[in-house]
Amino acid sequence: MLPFLTQIRLEDVSHEYTELTKKVLQGIENLSRLREEDIEIGATPKEAVYREDKVILYRFKPMVEQPLSIPLLIVYALVNRPYMVDLQEDRSLVANLLKLGLDVYLIDWGYPSRADRWLTLDDYINGYINNCVDFIREKHGLEKINLLGICQGGAFSLCYSSLYPEKVKNLIVMVAPVDFNMPNTLLNMRGGCTLGAEALDVDLMVKSLGNIPGDFLNLEFLMLKPQQLGIQKYLDFPEVMTSEDKLLNFMRMEKWIFDSPDQAGEAYRQFMKDFYQENKLIKGEVMLGDKRVDLKNVRMPVLNLYAEKDHLVDPESSKALEKYVGTEDYTVRSFPVGHIGMYVSGKVQRDLPPTIVDWLKARM
Template sequence: MFTEIAELWQRGEIFSRLREEDNLIGVTPKEEVYREDKVILYRFIPQVKNLLSTPILIVYALVNRPYIVDLQEKRSLVANLLKLGVDVYLIDWGYPTRIDRWLTLDDYINGYINNCIDVVCDRHNLEQINLLGICQGGTFSLCYSSLYPEKVKNLIVMVTPVDFHTQEGLLNVWSGCTLGAKALDVDLAINTLGNVPGDWLNFQFLMLKPFQLGVEKYIKFLESSDSEEKIINFFRMEKWIFDSPDLAGETFRQYMKDFYQENKLIKGQLEIEGNPIHLENIRMPVFNIYAEQDHLVPPISSLALEKYITISDYTVSSFPVGHIGMYVSSKVQKNLPIAIADWLRIREEN
């Protein structure tokens, strides 16, 4: 086994394929339909004739890259949704640079997301579309749906933080919410750095599980990688993990202070450019999906949503995986796309 790995490594075939073959990451054909600054809106090419009449827009987090939802064949949430007749759009936030330091939550939510939704609505002659927010993108989607409930037909949030003051999860401790502490001086960080370096932030995530993510996974890789396919899959995942865009400084400042440190979302105290965000304004059907073993977004943080919305059409579902497993677990991908498509199909005529 180790001889085979050494030979593959020595020949350089793995790295050359990762560098040269774009279809190894982001496997599903797509087309650019809108561009604003560094943000690109993609539509994935439909694969069946009988599509649901209302398309879905995927809003991913600003951290890491959104191609995790289309990382590889047979483990692509996007590809599986397309096969089930869902018309899929996705926002790619791009890579912020120094000129983007002053972008705020208002720019992302009232600007980019709203403009992308308008584009999708115009393309399909609709007044509403479906929204799928993932992780931080789910929190953004909750804010958007509170501000523009008339534009969202159905809302799906996946591994989405809602209550940021849970006592579970080291990320909450690191960000400084525990017992009202200010462990992270956000103002000092942003005033010093400008934008938040993606590599630095990624290092913080890795340090939440230093042994598992820094040592153990590489040992397991050597013990189980007995084929070229497994090795390529491992490096494909590594490429995504370390493909970390910088974060716009002012957006990071607002997000950390208003959400993590002050927990304003569930307190009803959050404002975006003077517009109050109230979760009870969310009037469309909501599907809340969480990972039972999530160390980045504890289940209790996601499940808190039910306490603050007033709609009757609320569905919750979980999967026995961690945060990343929601995207790449083969077992999850057998059931998650079907759950989403069936949930949307039931509400298609409402």
């Protein structure tokens, strides 16, 4: 007989089985009461104020009588959906910024289709972002607005601020990759930061697939932590099911994780090759149309926010920004969480919004 079997008492097994059964039954009861509208994400009231192709610019309803005169535009990544910044009422970066007096806009990139196969980074940055910025500037009668770029949207916002510094009053980047030569980070290695096309033949992918399927990218991210993200959270699900609040939180996160738009083929090709494989952003070699991105042109005040335990964007990648921007007003703040924790951690949601608002108010 195997030794460990002699250490298991029948009454212990029976007790654990009984407790598990109770949790599953309670969970099934909670699930039976759950409705689709209960898993609503992005509940903060907003209005679509500008549309172009599949892109929608939203303005959130202000929560104070007189919001700050210079609005804030949030530029999210093309990967996943931007409602992560407005996940639920008590975990919403947007809602907390509104409560503190900001006027907040958000770009929703939509869901690229086969018709968008040839969209480039030039289209996204010199086109869509610039048009959204111009719309806000005209609406408010301003020369400059504030910009908040998140994750890949942070890299986009750096490019935009380099090309159009006359339109950006203050720049905030959050969990944004800057230096992509991070050989100790799985995502950068997978993207080819050391081996280039030998690690990932982007040209072959785009030639074969056209647009890059969102499900492929989602699986890639999940496989960076297969035990935690692919197995353990489901083993913990019986415990989660017993609490209606925890169950709703779990379902909202699952909804966001698996809501992954496809990526326009040409934009994906350039981002992977120019940023991940050739690290052109910090070299001043990224070309968007006929314009060259030089981070030394980023001379407006910059606030750099990063997550200390980030497994998607290495903290060192984000912290490198200070060496390349031209501004003399540079501030960096870190938070002891992972990438997703920047959006959903209760402690971060308590501290992050005031950090942003106080920094902006000091530079009005």
